[in-house]
Amino acid sequence: MADAVGVIGLGNAGGAVAGALARKMPVIGFDLDEGRRAIAADLGVECVGSIEAVAARTKRIILSLPKPAISIAVTKALTEGASPPALIIETSTVTPQTAQTSHGICQAKGIAFVDAAIAGGVASMAAGKITFFLGGSEADKAQARPILDLVADGIYDLGTIGAGMGAKVVNNGVMHALMVVLIEAFAMSNKLGVPSQTMIDILNREEGLLRPLVHRVQERMQQGNYQGGMSVTNARKDSVLALETAQQLGVPLFATLAAHTPYEIAEARDMGDLDYASLATLWEQWADVSFKTEG
Numbered sequence: 055m056a057d058a059v060g061v062i063g064l065g066n067a068g069g070a071v072a073g074a075l076a077r078k079m080p081v082i083g084f085d086l087d088e089g090r091r092a093i094a095a096d097l098g099v100e101c102v103g104s105i106e107a108v109a110a111r112t113k114r115i116i117l118s119l120p121k122p123a124i125s126i127a128v129t130k131a132l133t134e135g136a137s138p139p140a141l142i143i144e145t146s147t148v149t150p151q152t153a154q155t156s157h158g159i160c161q162a163k164g165i166a167f168v169d170a171a172i173a174g175g176v177a178s179m180a181a182g183k184i185t186f187f188l189g190g191s192e193a194d195k196a197q198a199r200p201i202l203d204l205v206a207d208g209i210y211d212l213g214t215i216g217a218g219m220g221a222k223v224v225n226n227g228v229m230h231a232l233m234v235v236l237i238e239a240f241a242m243s244n245k246l247g248v249p250s251q252t253m254i255d256i257l258n259r260e261e262g263l264l265r266p267l268v269h270r271v272q273e274r275m276q277q278g279n280y281q282g283g284m285s286v287t288n289a290r291k292d293s294v295l296a297l298e299t300a301q302q303l304g305v306p307l308f309a310t311l312a313a314h315t316p317y318e319i320a321e322a323r324d325m326g327d328l329d330y331a332s333l334a335t336l337w338e339q340w341a342d343v344s345f346k347t348e349g
Contacts, residue, residue: 058082059201060108060115060139061099062128063146064090066170068118070179071145071205073097077182078204082111097311106135113140114201122152129156133163139196145186149223150216150339157215166194169215170202171222183207187225189218234309238300245303270331271345278346283329290317307311 057079061072064085075081076098083099084107085091091101102108108115109132119125125146132139142160144153144167153169160167168190180183182205188195189212202209212218243253257263274280293314301309316333325332334345 058112058114060084060112061094061118062108062115063118063120064094064099064101065118065120066176067145068116069094069097069099070176071116071118071172071184072099073180074182074184074205075201082108082131084108085279095222105131105198106137109135109137109139113137114143114197115139116201117146118142119146122146124150125152126156126159129159129167133159133165138163139165140166141194143167143198143201144169144219145172147171147222147226148219150220153216153219157190166190166197166216168194168198169218170198171218173222174207174223178207179205186210187212187218187221189213189215191215231309235313238291238305238307238310241305242296242300242303245305270329274329274331275345278343280328280332280335283331285326286317286320286328286330286332287326289330290314290321293317 058081059075059079060082061068061075061085063283064072064083064087067248068083068085069090072081072083072094081099081103083091083094084103084105085094085101088297095101102111105128115132117125117128119128125144125148129142129144132142144156148169155166157169168188170189171187173185173187174177174183184202185207186202186209188198188202188209189228190198191214195211199209210218210221212221240250240253244250259291260268274283293310296310297307297314300310316336317330319331319336320328320333321324325335
């Protein structure tokens with residue numbers, strides 16, 4: 055079945071991807087969990103009993119596995135098996151280092167490998183409207199794209215191996231940290247008697263949650279322009295007021311409290327008159343990076 059694709063790992067994400075692909079082409083699937091195999095079969099996936107059986111039926115295999123160590127172990131088993139694949143597409147959520155390790159295993163055997171991290175929820179995956187963060191060599195990505203395009207709403211080509219997974223890890227880190235900040239914020243607003251929907255409407259404005267991203271990261275950090283604007287001193291004052299209010303209300307803060315520390319550092323470094331986006335320069339020093347976009 056030369057035109058088939060294999061999917062190893064039929065959990066929430068892998069099963070949704072396999073089901074979406076099964077509407078477009080033959081899919082051979084495997085999962086250790088018999089229940090997962092049964093669910094995938096109902097979606098049109100032909101399920102087999104081992105990773106070796108998948109490899110025997112198709113040369114193009116997608117991985118959607120629960121842990122980085124499992125991804126590496128399965129990649130190694132596939133490359134050393136009797137029917138090694140020609141292409142492995144890693145969609146599991148792993149670290150960039152894991153993707154690079156798996157790529158090295160494949161490269162030694164002449165097997166194409168890309169990391170194609172998935173952004174979005176299970177519903178969009180099942181609907182075949184997936185956003186992929188893609189990393190790999192140009193030749194390997196060219197092999198993977200015809201498969202990904204079948205179920206992609208968009209593909210961000212991020213460059214070399216590990217870049218796709220790196221983007222997802224960063225994106226998820228932001229979402230999970232922001233979730234804690236929002237819970238803290240809504241605990242405070244609730245104590246103040248502000249209806250949750252009102253607070254949602256306040257934050258869901260151009261001047262709300264998007265403002266730091268667009269007006270600070272995009273317009274200031276990328277330009278290296280920290281003159282004028284909302285000063286570090288004033289932002290620090292607002293942060294102190296939020297901390298004091300939370301203390302008065304009896305609301306514990308974790309993420310918001312941690313986020314206050316860089317304002318104290320910047321103030322101590324005489325950065326008070328600069329726009330508060332200038333906190334970025336601290337990370338430029340600490341992490342040896344530059345946020346300014348050339349040209």
